[in-house]
Amino acid sequence: MNNSLLWQVRAFVYKHFAETTYAPSIEDTGRHVNIKLEEAGTLYKELHKRHVFFLEPETLTIRMANPFSGIPTDFRVHANGKTYFANCAWDMLGIPIALKSDAVIEAVCTESNDTVQLEIKNGQITINPSNNVTLSDCEGSLPPKSETLRSQQPLPQSDMLLVHFPLPFARWYDDLLFT
Amino acid sequence: MLLFRSEEWIERWCKRNHLARGEVLSVAQVWELSKLWYHDHLAVDYHGRTVAQAEEIFKRAGLTSAFWYI
Numbered sequence: 001m002n003n004s005l006l007w008q009v010r011a012f013v014y015k016h017f018a019e020t021t022y023a024p025s026i027e028d029t030g031r032h033v034n035i036k037l038e039e040a041g042t043l044y045k046e047l048h049k050r051h052v053f054f055l056e057p058e059t060l061t062i063r064m065a066n067p068f069s070g071i072p073t074d075f076r077v078h079a080n081g082k083t084y085f086a087n088c089a090w091d092m093l094g095i096p097i098a099l100k101s102d103a104v105i106e107a108v109c110t111e112s113n114d115t116v117q118l119e120i121k122n123g124q125i126t127i128n129p130s131n132n133v134t135l136s137d138c139e140g141s142l143p144p145k146s147e148t149l150r151s152q153q154p155l156p157q158s159d160m161l162l163v164h165f166p167l168p169f170a171r172w173y174d175d176l177l178f179t
Numbered sequence: 180m181l182l183f184r185s186e187e188w189i190e191r192w193c194k195r196n197h198l199a200r201g202e203v204l205s206v207a208q209v210w211e212l213s214k215l216w217y218h219d220h221l222a223v224d225y226h227g228r229t230v231a232q233a234e235e236i237f238k239r240a241g242l243t244s245a246f247w248y249i
Contacts (some may be wrong), residue, residue, distance in 0.1 A: 005232065007223075007226055010225075010226075011199050011223045011225075014220065014221050014225075015221070018221055049206040050227060051227070052227050053196075055195070061249055066220075067213075067217055067220070075182075087180055088180040088181065088182045089182035089206075089209065090180045090209050090212070090213065090216075091180075092182075093206070093209055093210050093213040093217075094213045094216065094220070095217075096216035097213045097214055097216075097218055098217045098218070098220040098221050099221070107182050108182070109182050109183055109184045109188065110181040110182060110183055110188065111183065111188040111189075111191050111192045111195075112183070112184050112185075112188050114184055116182070116184070118206070125206065125207065125210045127206075160185075160205065161182065161183075161184060161205065161206040162182070162183045162184070162185065162186065162189065162203050162205060162206070163180050163181070163182055163183075163203070163205070163206060163208075163209045164180065164181050164183055164189050164192070164200075164201055164202075164203050165180050165201045165202045165203070165204070165246070166180075166181075166198060167201060167249060168201070168202075168203040168245070168246045168247070169233070169234075169237070169247050169248065170248075170249045
């Protein structure tokens with residue numbers, strides 16, 4: 001196994017997510033790193049095995065490169081004029097950190113189905129108290145302003161809104177989709 | 180890791196799915212954890228981290244219960 005190529009593939013996958021919001025195909029990766037598809041596939045599988053990113057079962061399609069998700073989710077992150085999808089409530093906060101960017105996050109609360117908006121600005125996190133928020137740095141990728149929150153209840157502050165970690169760290173990789 | 184607006188909703192979700200309650204952090208706490216965990220993920224020289232390195236991050240984030248350690 002060529003470790004240099006392995007990490008080149010990893011770096012390309014993450015750069016691709018950051019620049020486009022989605023995963024590169026195995027063909028894109030092979031072309032970029034200048035390797036044959038078979039070798040690219042071997043490197044993808046090795047990176048999957050090392051928990052660097054995660055493939056859809058029995059495929060070479062990247063499902064997760066944390067914090068980025070390869071498929072739409074309930075955790076949308078608007079940053080740098082683009083809309084990214086995060087894998088979970090932790091990863092939705094990881095995207096602006098990884099991008100080193102301000103962001104507006106739209107997330108659905110489990111069970112109650114409330115949609116909440118969080119704003120990341122200058123390293124500070126706040127929960128937007130209403131729908132009428134001016135978001136000049138992300139206007140290109142924001143949802144329509146007429147879109148309303150589903151709950152009429154006052155939104156909790158960021159020290160009250162909660163993230164549930166269902167499994168202990170020792171079991172996170174048993175079933176990553178559930179985690 | 181799912182987002183909830185209160186402990187009550189977490190209890191309902193756990194009960195409905197027949198699951199034990201795990202650990203619960205505020206969004207503010209997860210924000211601080213994210214800074215430690217994800218700040219270097221786009222660096223070209225990021226090569227993953229070991230269990231010990233991950234546990235060190237949890238410790239620095241103030242997460243000290245057995246839940247966070249192998």
